[in-house]
Amino acid sequence: MRGERAGFGSGMEVGLRGPEDWFFCLKLLGGRYAFEAALVSEVVRLGPLTRLPAAPPFLTGVFTHRGEVLPVLDVGQLVGQGAIPVKASTRAAIVHSGPWKVALLSEAVEGLIALPRRSLEPPPAESAGVAEFLSGVAQDKKGAVAILDLPRLVEAARARAVPAGSAEA
């Protein structure tokens, strides 16, 4: 399993407060999605996944990375828009969200992008599919990008998998 720093070695300091905010951008469900860059620690190329018995469909499996077993989250499955295909070239972003550490499946990784804060607009009013987890939308040189509220998405996945009261978090 090969890991790559998530674009952080290029002299860009994530978290500096300026007129721009840094996001990590990847392709999902045919579109560009970004989330707070500080949540990403690494991008890895996925090797063979082990499917877990009784796992919900969005929990695609687990793999080992530097001796650590990591779960793989498929946003497509979570929002009912079909599985993101896992191929030899598939990459995942390792993200830390609250107490959870997961590998987020992607169709392609774009890397860090800077978005001027003034360019961030509220998400569309629709609340179906992945739109339910958007905190905003923006435009940059490459086009439209949707901003994911990743902590909310990950927590919603956990809550959907195990109805309240049926298991401990």
Add this chain to the structure above:
Amino acid sequence: MSEAVAEIVLFQVGVHVFAAPVRDVLRIGAVRDSAPEELVLETALGRPFTRERGMVVASAESERTLVVDQVIGFRTVPEEDVRPLPAFARACIPTGVLAGMLLLDDLPTPVIDLQRLVRERGEGPSPAP
């Protein structure tokens, strides 16, 4: 200095390979040697393709025979190769039958709590510990 080791049995249900502590298995044999009411055919691990091999597991009231496609063999592994289930996976899977993950040649293999598996079968999953 000797390292701590675990004795595990590797087995296959359908196309998937699982591991379990050897101590949980009373014996391994042909399914025909077990009474039909003792057989555990379909579980969270899936449904076996065949009904020939079984692993006999002690349960509270009697013995149960988990039907498997293949018993691959036994291994002695360093205990440090048995890792806990990742927290997010543990929080998303409504069963306690997954006891951990065994790293076999760097590939994670689910470690199954066989007693819990045969107990949960028919009862539905119970909360993870």
